[in-house]
Amino acid sequence: MTTSTAAPNLATSANKPLESDPIVDKLHSLARTESRAYDLVRSLVDEAGSRLAGSPGDKAAVAWGVRTMKELGMQNVRAEKVMVPHWERGAESGRIVSPVSHTLALNALGGSVSTTGKGIEAEVVMVDSMQALEKLDEASVKGKIVFFSARMQRSRTGDEYGRVAPMRAYGASAAAKKGAIATVIRSVGTDHDRFPHTGGMRYEKGVPEIPAAALAVPDAELLERLVLAGKPVRIALSLSSKTFPDAESANVVGEVIGREKPDEVVLLGAHLDSWDTGVGAVDDGVGCAAIIEAARLVMSLPVRPRRTVRVVLFANEENGLRGAKTYATDHTVEMEKHHLAMEVDYGSGRVHTIRFLGAENSAATFSRIAGFVAPLGIAYEQAPASGGADTIPLRPFGVPLVDLSQDATKYFDVHHTANDTLAQVAKEDLDQVVAAVATVAWAAADAPDFFARVPEEQRGRK
Amino acid sequence: MTTSTAAPNLATSANKPLESDPIVDKLHSLARTESRAYDLVRSLVDEAGSRLAGSPGDKAAVAWGVRTMKELGMQNVRAEKVMVPHWERGAESGRIVSPVSHTLALNALGGSVSTTGKGIEAEVVMVDSMQALEKLDEASVKGKIVFFSARMQRSRTGDEYGRVAPMRAYGASAAAKKGAIATVIRSVGTDHDRFPHTGGMRYEKGVPEIPAAALAVPDAELLERLVLAGKPVRIALSLSSKTFPDAESANVVGEVIGREKPDEVVLLGAHLDSWDTGVGAVDDGVGCAAIIEAARLVMSLPVRPRRTVRVVLFANEENGLRGAKTYATDHTVEMEKHHLAMEVDYGSGRVHTIRFLGAENSAATFSRIAGFVAPLGIAYEQAPASGGADTIPLRPFGVPLVDLSQDATKYFDVHHTANDTLAQVAKEDLDQVVAAVATVAWAAADAPDFFARVPEEQRGRK
Numbered sequence: 001m002t003t004s005t006a007a008p009n010l011a012t013s014a015n016k017p018l019e020s021d022p023i024v025d026k027l028h029s030l031a032r033t034e035s036r037a038y039d040l041v042r043s044l045v046d047e048a049g050s051r052l053a054g055s056p057g058d059k060a061a062v063a064w065g066v067r068t069m070k071e072l073g074m075q076n077v078r079a080e081k082v083m084v085p086h087w088e089r090g091a092e093s094g095r096i097v098s099p100v101s102h103t104l105a106l107n108a109l110g111g112s113v114s115t116t117g118k119g120i121e122a123e124v125v126m127v128d129s130m131q132a133l134e135k136l137d138e139a140s141v142k143g144k145i146v147f148f149s150a151r152m153q154r155s156r157t158g159d160e161y162g163r164v165a166p167m168r169a170y171g172a173s174a175a176a177k178k179g180a181i182a183t184v185i186r187s188v189g190t191d192h193d194r195f196p197h198t199g200g201m202r203y204e205k206g207v208p209e210i211p212a213a214a215l216a217v218p219d220a221e222l223l224e225r226l227v228l229a230g231k232p233v234r235i236a237l238s239l240s241s242k243t244f245p246d247a248e249s250a251n252v253v254g255e256v257i258g259r260e261k262p263d264e265v266v267l268l269g270a271h272l273d274s275w276d277t278g279v280g281a282v283d284d285g286v287g288c289a290a291i292i293e294a295a296r297l298v299m300s301l302p303v304r305p306r307r308t309v310r311v312v313l314f315a316n317e318e319n320g321l322r323g324a325k326t327y328a329t330d331h332t333v334e335m336e337k338h339h340l341a342m343e344v345d346y347g348s349g350r351v352h353t354i355r356f357l358g359a360e361n362s363a364a365t366f367s368r369i370a371g372f373v374a375p376l377g378i379a380y381e382q383a384p385a386s387g388g389a390d391t392i393p394l395r396p397f398g399v400p401l402v403d404l405s406q407d408a409t410k411y412f413d414v415h416h417t418a419n420d421t422l423a424q425v426a427k428e429d430l431d432q433v434v435a436a437v438a439t440v441a442w443a444a445a446d447a448p449d450f451f452a453r454v455p456e457e458q459r460g461r462k
Numbered sequence: 463m464t465t466s467t468a469a470p471n472l473a474t475s476a477n478k479p480l481e482s483d484p485i486v487d488k489l490h491s492l493a494r495t496e497s498r499a500y501d502l503v504r505s506l507v508d509e510a511g512s513r514l515a516g517s518p519g520d521k522a523a524v525a526w527g528v529r530t531m532k533e534l535g536m537q538n539v540r541a542e543k544v545m546v547p548h549w550e551r552g553a554e555s556g557r558i559v560s561p562v563s564h565t566l567a568l569n570a571l572g573g574s575v576s577t578t579g580k581g582i583e584a585e586v587v588m589v590d591s592m593q594a595l596e597k598l599d600e601a602s603v604k605g606k607i608v609f610f611s612a613r614m615q616r617s618r619t620g621d622e623y624g625r626v627a628p629m630r631a632y633g634a635s636a637a638a639k640k641g642a643i644a645t646v647i648r649s650v651g652t653d654h655d656r657f658p659h660t661g662g663m664r665y666e667k668g669v670p671e672i673p674a675a676a677l678a679v680p681d682a683e684l685l686e687r688l689v690l691a692g693k694p695v696r697i698a699l700s701l702s703s704k705t706f707p708d709a710e711s712a713n714v715v716g717e718v719i720g721r722e723k724p725d726e727v728v729l730l731g732a733h734l735d736s737w738d739t740g741v742g743a744v745d746d747g748v749g750c751a752a753i754i755e756a757a758r759l760v761m762s763l764p765v766r767p768r769r770t771v772r773v774v775l776f777a778n779e780e781n782g783l784r785g786a787k788t789y790a791t792d793h794t795v796e797m798e799k800h801h802l803a804m805e806v807d808y809g810s811g812r813v814h815t816i817r818f819l820g821a822e823n824s825a826a827t828f829s830r831i832a833g834f835v836a837p838l839g840i841a842y843e844q845a846p847a848s849g850g851a852d853t854i855p856l857r858p859f860g861v862p863l864v865d866l867s868q869d870a871t872k873y874f875d876v877h878h879t880a881n882d883t884l885a886q887v888a889k890e891d892l893d894q895v896v897a898a899v900a901t902v903a904w905a906a907a908d909a910p911d912f913f914a915r916v917p918e919e920q921r922g923r924k
Binding site for chain 1 (some may be wrong): 568684
């Protein structure tokens with residue numbers, strides 16, 4: 001495929017559907033008028049609630065996935081066992097001790113160790129980046145709590161997440177190396193509401209494991225004002241989070257068997273787990289709903305596509321990617337039959353751009369598929385698809401990928417918060433996502449030729 | 463004054479300033495360019511934090527008020543002692559037990575008793591009004607938890623608060639009379655975020671006191687869906703709130719002494735206390751800031767107004783009105799010298815309408831003052847002013863009132879929640895409020911004639 005780095009002419013490609021097709025038109029119409037995606041999200045979040053890997057909600061979600069796909073008439077529905085990490089939050093609290101007294105709205109980061117005894121209290125040292133932390137000498141960090149104050153800008157692409165989230169993921173070990181006893185971060189989010197944004201973090205081997213928490217943005221801004229005012233600022237943290245032995249969960253799989261080449265697979269992925277604070281309607285209930293509903297719409301057509309459309313509800317995306325890894329391991333021999341893979345994990349915002357990652361000789365088919373989604377307001381960007389977290393383990397196998405990039409303007413307002421509930425889902429936008437997924441799934445699964453593998457040099461992650 | 467019930471021609475009155483005045487123009491310009499109101503809110507909420515009556519934050523706020531008004535050069539600055547109720551929330555939690563398991567985001571209502579022992583668990587009976595509860599027979603309520611599901615509509619006036627808030631205030635006793643063991647309400651709020659809205663409630667004498675809590679709107683909607691699905695729904699509540707003996711607080715008073723009639727008073731009121739969950743930037747930090755800043759702008763003019771402008775930061779508006787009651791008691795002999803009173807307690811939304819309550823022969827002056835605020839986009843509505851909570855005790859004395867009605871479209875999104883922080887304050891809108899308050903304060907204080915008392919028949923509250 002073309003990997004030109006020149007800016008693509010998005011307006012032109014978005015506005016000129018390459019061709020029309022009665023089945024595509026039918027899928028667009030069905031998604032607009034008969035989509036059950038919103039009801040599927042509601043059903044999942046009402047029945048399973050929050051569903052962090054290893055929790056009772058996680059188990060309930062697996063049962064929901066199996067039952068739902070069976071009820072919809074999908075084939076080969078099964079739960080494929082995955083062993084997942086099992087971390088529990090427990091009670092948690094924080095406060096500013098001096099120079100003034102304030103309660104802090106915070107969440108332990110996923111995987112954080114607890115504070116010991118009655119908690120810890122120490123002076124804060126504020127940095128706005130990993131680089132700023134690196135420049136501090138150990139004497140100014142030792143025994144203190146490092147506060148990462150970096151803020152995330154709002155955008156349609158959500159690209160800033162890539163810049164800021166590493167402080168959440170790796171900041172604790174970086175701070176511990178300098179002698180810090182804990183870290184707090186300004187939540188990686190674009191809202192100004194009093195919801196902390198939790199998220200995954202990892203400890204580096206051989207480095208002391210120190211507690212790590214996220215502050216709600218208004219609380220982080222208060223802390224920043226106090227630090228900038230110049231007096232020493234002391235805060236207290238009490239976290240009682242705990243890691244248990246790995247637990248059993250599952251990837252839930254269901255299929256619409258292809259009419260000609262049933263062993264060739266178009267994979268639609270989303271993740272079934274969520275963080276524990278909210279019910280994960282947006283992250284990633286909507287993704288699960290969109291791919292199930294897309295498969296249902298394909299199944300409702302008078303004719304099946306040539307190849308199989310496989311829905312995979314991955315386990316444990318949030319804090320381990322064990323579902324994706326296990327899928328790749330369990331299906332290694334079948335990887336060469338994976339025609340195309342896509343992931344829906346960016347909320348319910350409308351799809352604005354489509355990109356592919358594949359071999360040069362698939363370009364004509366990719367372009368044809370892009371034309372099919374153009375009437376949905378989706379631009380064809382001729383730059384390589386990035387894939388998502390759950391498609392990472394497919395990359396070494398050269399499985400072609402497609403990105404349906406969604407509008408993330410509001411996504412990071414509720415991402416990883418207690419506020420991720422059904423009330424945040426926009427039905428009409430979600431149904432446009434369903435239309436896009438169904439169209440790409442059908443068109444790829446029905447394409448005449450099997451997609452050649454991604455060239456070796458493009459299999460790494462951007 | 464005119465109390466016509468015909469719809470006033472707001473557009474006409476808003477668009478035609480009756481006259482211009484160099485001092486008024488100066489006040490408008492100062493508020494636009496030099497207002498310190500936002501900094502005052504920040505200073506209050508950063509220094510005192512949440513400040514429920516009787517709490518350490520309440521004490522800190524009194525100290526802040528005295529120091530701030532002294533620093534600004536106001537006169538007769540003092541704290542006037544007020545004994546206030548002292549209620550503390552303590553730990554609290556709730557969950558749906560069956561038919562599915564969910565955590566409930568809830569807050570005890572202010573004044574609620576605790577649940578005893580390990581909390582209570584019971585089946586829910588749902589009603590959407592006090593009338594619907596009345597219609598239920600005791601057998602269907604006895605031993606259950608009554609869930610008030612009424613929703614509040616968003617509007618510029620916020621009028622729906624008057625319809626829905628009584629369920630919060632009086633629902634517990636009404637339910638207890640039928641044998642309920644607790645009540646939960648859908649939060650009285652217009653958001654769909656996961657913040658419960660607390661608020662005041664009262665127990666009726668001689669009726670068993672049962673625990674009462676507010677559910678965040680998404681949680682209430684989930685509970686509603688489950689109840690409507692038809693299976694019995696059981697929830698569990700654990701509240702550890704407690705009422706302590708009355709504590710000492712204060713109304714904080716400061717003045718700009720009038721040049722001719724210093725004993726005649728234009729009262730600008732707001733309340734210094736807040737609920738305990740947030741820091742009360744919007745409710746009512748902005749009100750305190752607006753009236754202090756308005757007084758400062760008046761003070762900055764080359765000439766003082768004829769009469770005294772008195773700023774009163776009332777104690778304990780939220781759960782007792784003890785500040786307002788004590789003020790009226792302590793200043794009874796001075797009430798006949800209260801020329802006009804206004805209250806700012808509706809957030810930082812822009813003022814859209816002005817109304818007065820007074821004697822017929824003040825109409826010309828009221829109309830002139832309304833003309834002065836017309837350039838701020840404020841319509842003159844010739845219907846009687848309603849006053850606010852802290853001006854209720856002034857009404858029997860016939861003190862004339864003025865309403866500066868603010869846009870409440872977003873006010874009830876954060877009202878009484880943990881999300882009431884500085885991040886919710888819009889500086890530019892707040893500065894328009896300052897301009898309006900300063901203009902009315904100056905023009906009223908400088909009016910040639912003392913305003914006659916409100917006629918007896920109009921002294922009751924609407």
